[in-house]
Amino acid sequence: MHTPPFRLAQPARLKLSDDELAGTGLRAANACCAPADGSRPPGKRRARLAELDSHLHCSIIGTCLSTHELRRLVPKFTTLDRRDASDQDIHHCAVELAIEGGAAARALHKLLDERYAGAMRRFDKAADDVELLTLWDEALKSGDIPPAYWALMTHPHATLPVRQKAFGDLHMLSHLVGAANRADIRRLVALEEENAVLRDKLERQQSRLQEMSLQHDASIAALNEQIARLAAATTCTAAAEANSGESELQKLRDRLADADQRVALHTSRREAAEQRVHEEREAALALRRSRDQALALLRVVQSECDALEHATVDAANGSGLRRASLENVRGKRIVYVGGRPGSNAALRRLVQSAGGDLIVHDGGVEDRKGLLAAALPGADVVVFPVDCIDHDSMNMLKRVCERQQIDYHPLRTASVASFVELMARLPSARGEQVTRPPASAFCLRHG
Structure with a gap:
């Protein structure tokens, strides 16, 4: 998108008169930009891709269609090679096909309608340009730009100010995306340099690991030879030691069985002791509660006795x-x-x-x-x-x-x-x- 097809609408002035529109030099004669009654295109139908202003095709195709989809469609109507052609050549040819009209423009229009049928049904509920702009603002907030852009540009109620606002919003978003891409490129260059350093380090480590692996294999081979010699030496003495080893094993089994019995005995004693401790603790708590109740009762009885004694002493004193x-x-x-x-x-x-x-x-x-x-x-x-x-x-x-x-x-x-x-x-x-x-x-x- 090199040159916008119109000046962006001012906030306090969205609609232009016929004389002002003629002074701008815009192609108001197109069915998409000059509706017959000022708010609706003739026939109340959606605008075709070929009927839109030629300067809008670049933004529509670049925003609403991916390069992969264009590579499958554009070579059918041009001599471009699907694999060797650059992304820019594919995009440029798609814009030219949309401007020329014909079968290629109809195929592009059909592809856009099939891909964004849901957004078109949602935008069909708009009864005027105000509701249309409301739906467009909601799409901007949610980030779902391509479906909303195609549905708005071809909507029957899409007037010139409406298309101006949508084009301006998309134009500003492209600047924001470009700034973000530049920052991403800087980060990518830094990451590539760091990746190169890490790759060199990894190669050095791999070579070192390979050397260590060779040394490890040599050590294993030497150990295997030593094991073989030891195995041959122990084979001669294995028969003599078999009897003594069997008796020693039996002794160990007996000792293990005795240890298991002692462990079981101590375990049962420990569990019995824990049970007694728990019972004694419960009995102590019960005695403590009984003692507290007895002390409280004793205090009450003591106060009663004191009061009765005072009354008796007063009576005795005459x-x-x-x-x-x-x-x-x-x-x-x-x-x-x-x-x-x-x-x-x-x-x-x-x-x-x-x-x-x-x-x-x-x-x-x-x-x-x-x-x-x-x-x-x-x-x-x-x-x-x-x-x-x-x-x-x-x-x-x-x-x-x-x-x-x-x-x-x-x-x-x-x-x-x-x-x-x-x-x-x-x-x-x-x-x-x-x-x-x-x-x-x-x-x-x-x-």
């Missing part, structure tokens, strides 16, 4: 009906659910002597469960021992207390010590709203 350890229950209404009759009576006396009010409900043993919910409104604290109450009553207590925002506390046992310890602990956890103490490390129900 402090009257008020007990220092139960000072916080004065004026409070406490609901006690569950427990045992003997301890419940003692608890009622303790609370009343401290100035509080204790309402006892056995959880449904003798008292009706229907009275339990009626006893909760107005209560300040709800207490229930987890070892002397059924699950149904305990769950109902929790739901009612949470709904009515009443503070409730589970006791470890139904003993007086657990109750006294809880009452002694409440002041430190009471603010605007009494909160429950943090859960201990052991289960209140099962220890």
Whole structure:
């Protein structure tokens, strides 16, 4: 492609008037470049290769057809030799055949249509030049240039500005490809020089390897001769040593069998020891967990004993009906659910002597469960021992207390010590709203 068939279109001005087109000297009379209505060629058919501007043939043939395809087709219509002709001669003759028209141009056109039938079907969906340029831009982004170039150049809606833009884009791509090729050529020259150096090095190494191979063959031959002499010398003594060797072999077999038995014995002992170690480790973990639970229970029992001792000491010191350890229950209404009759009576006396009010409900043993919910409104604290109450009553207590925002506390046992310890602990956890103490490390129900 030496001279473009037109000046490239300006960005703000794509279409030319008839007078401007005549002033440019372009061949607007061709069916591909001068459509009858300004946007479509006559007859709404695709343009033929021979109908396109002669300056477009070089770009179309050079871009859309490979040299191998041209070598098979062009010699059929010219005197060029398929094997001896240069690539430039093949390309030049193909362009001339396309310009002349005739059977050669029709064969080239048919070859292009068969090769790019898919692209032509895709571009046939374009209804105007705008959609055609959109498809062309998509092809530029994807790099699939040859099919899109042929489909656009022969499209019925390919106007002069459309062909100008496609030709300009392809022209600029050729410059980019040329610059890349120059860089590739420089890299190729450097690689050829490096290849020559490596080839010389490889030849030297091969000659050295050949020399070493000859030396190796000579050493092998000498060793073979020595082996033959040694074999001849050992043949004489082989018979004498056969008996002694057999006995020695038997001794070695016996020693090996004994060693295998010892290994099997030690292996079984090791496995038994590992099993015992594993069992002892599991037992140690179980003992450690049991010890932790026992320590936690001991701490709770110790706190209960301390609280009960303080209450007993206060009573022995003659402090009257008020007990220092139960000072916080004065004026409070406490609901006690569950427990045992003997301890419940003692608890009622303790609370009343401290100035509080204790309402006892056995959880449904003798008292009706229907009275339990009626006893909760107005209560300040709800207490229930987890070892002397059924699950149904305990769950109902929790739901009612949470709904009515009443503070409730589970006791470890139904003993007086657990109750006294809880009452002694409440002041430190009471603010605007009494909160429950943090859960201990052991289960209140099962220890």
